[in-house]
Amino acid sequence: MPQAVSIQNLHKEFILHNQGGTRIPVFSELETEIGVGESVAIVGQSGQGKSSLLKLIFGTYQATSGSINVLHQGAIFNVVAAAPHEILSLRRSTIGYVTQFLRCIPRVAAEDVVAEPLRDRGMALDEARNEARELLSRVNIPERLWHLPPMTFSGGEQQRVNIARGFAAHFPLLLLDEPTASLDAENRARVMTLIEDARARGSTIIGVFHHADERHRVCDREIDIGQQAK
């Protein structure tokens, strides 16, 4: 049985060429495996590279060396060695990535921001919008805001629009970077329910969660990045 994600000897450092070539090591020799349908929490101290690991899996960061094998449409796919169009295909159908920060596209209505990943997969506009509205109501965004661009929304509302977007397409693999940070208790609970639903559908989840009670609620186990890497 192939793993959902299998990481071998992963090394990441930033080299700041315009600051005298300063090297900022993140981690090296990281090894870990995550099974299909597993839900794991990445833990470790601040600065140990929890968010960086998620960005490496998503292809936003480039690994210095090593491999990140992801199960994509039944085949093993190494993100580190992939061409851009292959990573884009991976993001269209396999990996969803949710952060607390909305990568805001100016002037696009909230419902269309959420519908976009569905449209990318070829879903018709009306159907995608209906799904988007359903999700927006689940994360407690009032209906009067749905047709407005989220740029003017409060921080918490923007964050929830982003979460709705991340969960819209039912990705087999979800990367969650502190999705509930700075939300109030009620909205945190709503987001936790979305994560539980994704788990129940069989999605693999790799998350960074600030609160231990959230980790215990939605994760099978923890991966301590400090112990898995140097």
Added chain:
Amino acid sequence: MKKLLSVQQLSKFFGEQLACDDIGFDLYEGEVLAIVGESGSGKTTLLRCLAGLLPPNHGRILYHGKDGRQVDIVLASEAARRNLLRTEWGFVHQDARDGLRMGVSAGANIGERLMAIGDRHYGHIRSSAEQWLGRVDIPISRIDDSPWTYSGGMRQRLQISRNLVTAPRLMFMDEPTGGLDVSVQARLLDLMRGLVRDLGLAVILVTHDLAVARLLSSRMMVMQNGRVVEQGLTDQILEDPQQPYSQLLVSSVLPV
């Protein structure tokens, strides 16, 4: 994803001056590739070579046509290149005056491309022109006006619609939002985002504006002194640029 364009070892000199040096990349259907870099880096020259408007000194540009055949743009006849540019391709110039026929009406500008591919039915040409003007938010009442009477933003939208009328698969765009007011630029970018998505267009976009690249493109190519210093996913280049020049370029922009 089908490959549309395959560029191999492309070089272009102007006399002794090297404008593009050993450029290579593949472009797939529906991809938007932004070519960024400072002025003089060779990005517009590269775009003109790719579109067959300038002959390169070296290299191959293989285009996989709608009919499944592969054409080397460098070796193709002038007539074949021109035919591609008015059917399967489009070219949007920074200055709309370079891409429009300023002496004829807006409707005729759109109709011309249809007539070039053999459409002779006036009613059909007229209704296509109306439909495409509507698509780019130009009031139908302006269809018989000359582009001289249009504002800069409207001219640019007209230029885009003139290109789209033949349902191209690949558009070349040279600083399409350059020289427009910020609010007009924003509206044009929104329009382009929508069109690219709805029509499944592949686009090669030259811009010096990283915000435009971030908004429209999925892939980026950073050029400096005629060379590609780095290429990759747009979010990767913006968040984790590897090369000294791309790091400098990205860090020079105020965070959005």
